[in-house]
Amino acid sequence: MEHDEKRKDKRTVIIPIRRANEKVEKKSSDMSAEDISLQEMEDRWRRALADFDNYRKRCEREMQGTREDERARVLASMLPVLDSIENALKASKDYDHPIVKGVESIYKLMKQILSSYGVEKIEAEKMLFDPNWHEVVGTVANPQLPDGFVWEVVQKGYKLGDRMLRPAKVIVVKNYENNNQNKQG
Structure with missing residues (x-):
């Protein structure tokens, strides 16, 4: 009987301990779920912040990019005015x-303004044609010069x-004759 009582006493002690352990484990898993949820929300917040x-x-x-495009558009729209002033001076x-003298002063001022914004003349004279910067508007034959050599600049080009x-x-x-001879030979 004594043995049964000891067993009963053990049960009365063990069962509440088990229940307490279960409660602790449940609380621990609940806290762990809350921690995971908090961590998940923090990760989402960081991602949203980075996005x-x-x-x-x-x-x-x-x-x-839009500002640069507009700046280039405005500066390009001033080029025909510069051309007109230059043509007036030549004429x-x-x-x-x-x-x-007044027109010449305006021309110099216009060139200074364009230069202050970074506008530069595209080099074309006495060099080979570059499709990135030049547009062909005509051809001329000259056997003393290589094909593609810029003979004349009809209109100045500009870059920013x-x-x-x-x-x-x-x-x-x-040189059409040189090309025909090269094809035949």
């Missing part, structure tokens, strides 16, 4: 006339950094 930062940077790049006969505002319109050397 927003990437979005902000992309918007800034797009805005910068004038009396270089000492006050109006010609690496961006072309307007290609240089050129007449290039094209």
Whole structure:
């Protein structure tokens, strides 16, 4: 009987301990689930923050690109005015006339303004044709020069950094006789 009582006493002690352990384990798993949920929410928050930062940077790049495009468009729209002033100066006969002097001052000012914004003339004279910067508007035969040599610049080209505002319109050397002889030989 004594043995049964000891067993009963053990059960009365063990059962509450088991129940307490189960409760602790349940609380622990609940806390673990809360920790996981909190960690998951924190990860989502960090991802959303990173996504927003990437979005902000992309918007800034797009805005910068739009500003550069507009700047190039405005500067390119000034080039025909520069051409007209240059043509007026070439056509004038009396270089000492006050109006010609005034037009010359305007021309210099216009070139300074364009230069201050980074506009540069595209080199085309006395060089080989470059399709990236030149546009062929005519050809001329000259056996003393190689094919593709820029014979004459019809209209100056301009660039803004690496961006072309307007290609240089050129007449290039094209030797048809040399090409025919090369094909036959």
